[in-house]
Amino acid sequence: MIKVLIADDEALVRxxxxxxxxxxxxxxVIAEAGDGHEALAQIRAHRPDVVLMDIRMPHLDGLAATRQLSTWPGAPRVLVLTTFNRDEYVYTALQNGAxxxxFKDTPPQDLIAAVHTIADGNAILAPSVTKNLIDHFAKGSTNQAQARRRLTALTPREQEVxxxxxxxxxxxxxxxALHLSEATIKAHVSQIMTKLDATNRVQIAILAHQANTA
Incomplete structure (x- = not known):
């Protein structure tokens, strides 16, 4: 059973x-919250597996709440759900550990599938933002040589994963594809994120694109 907390300032949306x-x-759904501060308190109290986090909320917005969560040991996984298709929100959310x-117009079955995907340790992005995201980071401040240097910390098998x-x-x-068990892949992904100081799969995928290895 996947335990979910919904954080949104609109009761009707929740x-x-x-x-x-x-x-x-x-x-x-084990709890709801109307702002970021309440979300953090409810997360401490109920320990959900996944948090659906709105961006624009009073007192403490969803991006700031996600950033705080990223420093907690054993923090739940955050799925940011918003009406705002703005690149800077996507970048900030992922950098903060989402x-x-x-988007909130995601079809219901796709939203349900996304919660399962997130709970399973995978990452998910709205299709309309994926290409822009990769392009943005591939052209960002980390150049190819720097990215490749970071990847030298990985074993050959980790680089395949x-x-x-x-x-x-x-x-x-x-x-x-690699003729390994899912448990082994999950362990490799966790080790890769630790070595690359990343908080989610999207961040390590972006680094691979920066290094031009993908």
Whole structure:
């Protein structure tokens, strides 16, 4: 059972999201919050697996709350859900440790699938922002030589796993491609994130693109 907390300042939106998510027998909404401060308090109290985090909320917005969460040991995974298609929100959310970014007009079944994807340790982005995201970071301040130097910390097997992640493969897909178990792939991804000081799969995929290895 995936335990979910919904953080949004509009009660009607929270009710709608709750109804959508709880139509899936594998998901349980255990708490709601109307702003970032309340979200952090509810997370401490209820320890959800996944947080649906709105961006624009009073007192403490979703981006700032996500940044604070990224420093917590055993923090839940954050799926940012917003109406705002602005590149800087996407970049900031991912840099702050979010594992995914979707828009509120995402079809219900896609939202349910996204929660399962996030809970499984994978990352997810709205298709409309993925290309812009990769292009932005590939042209960013980290040049190819710097990115390649960072990747030298990885073993050959870890570099193979990273390439699979950068191609958008799930753990199951990577396991089939590399003839390994899903548990082994998950362990490799965790080790890669530790070595590269990354907080989610999107960040390591971006680094692979910067190094031009993907």
């Amino acid at each position: 009710t709608g999201l709750r109804m959508i998510l709880q139509s899936d027998p594998g998901i349980k 594992a995914g970014f979707l 990273l390439a699979a992640v950068a191609e958008g493969m799930s753990n199951a897909d990577a396991a089939r």
